[in-house]
Amino acid sequence: xxxxxxxxxxxDMQPRIVAGVNPDSVMNVLCSKNVIGWxxxxxxxxxxxxxxxxxxxxxxxxxxxSHPQAFIHLRLAxxxxxxxxxxxxxKQLPSLAAQMHQLHRTYSIDGTKLLPSFxxxxxxxxxxxx
Numbered sequence: 001x002x003x004x005x006x007x008x009x010x011x012d013m014q015p016r017i018v019a020g021v022n023p024d025s026v027m028n029v030l031c032s033k034n035v036i037g038w039x040x041x042x043x044x045x046x047x048x049x050x051x052x053x054x055x056x057x058x059x060x061x062x063x064x065x066s067h068p069q070a071f072i073h074l075r076l077a078x079x080x081x082x083x084x085x086x087x088x089x090x091k092q093l094p095s096l097a098a099q100m101h102q103l104h105r106t107y108s109i110d111g112t113k114l115l116p117s118f119x120x121x122x123x124x125x126x127x128x129x130x
Contacts, residue, residue: 002069002071002072003068003069003071003072005093006071006072006074006075006089007063007070007071009089009092009093010059010062010071010074010089011063012092013085013088013089014056014059016085016088017059017085018052018056018059019052019056020056020082020085021039021055021078021082021085022051022055023051023054023055023058023064024051024054025077025081025082026058026074026077026078026081027041027044027058028041029068029073029076030058030062030073030074030077033067033069033073033075034067035062035065035067035069035070035074036061036062037066038060040061044057044058044061062074075089114115
């Protein structure tokens with residue numbers, strides 16, 4: 001589920017990522033983790049001259065990857081040089097995770113509704129000090 005959450009966040013942030021990330025700095029990590037193939041790395045490095053276009057193509061190949069943790073590895077690859085992007089991603093995680101969790105609890109795999117929608121309210125913990 002974490003990979004799906006990150007996939008949605010990366011989709012929403014793609015314009016900022018394409019504008020701000022040099023794909024050469026993360027492609028080797030993605031290749032070493034088998035998120036994208038070595039042939040893809042070579043094609044991206046040689047065939048596309050503009051950095052933004054290479055980044056857009058890299059993001060497309062990560063989306064098309066069958067690797068079960070593709071977006072988790074992409075986030076980790078960005079961590080060293082693009083911590084500001086990772087900070088933005090991490091700020092979005094709690095709300096999107098809650099939304100996806102609610103969807104998984106409400107709908108079955110085939111899309112049929114399981115339970116009526118409702119909100120869970122919790123009370124703060126009370127501590128007694130002696």
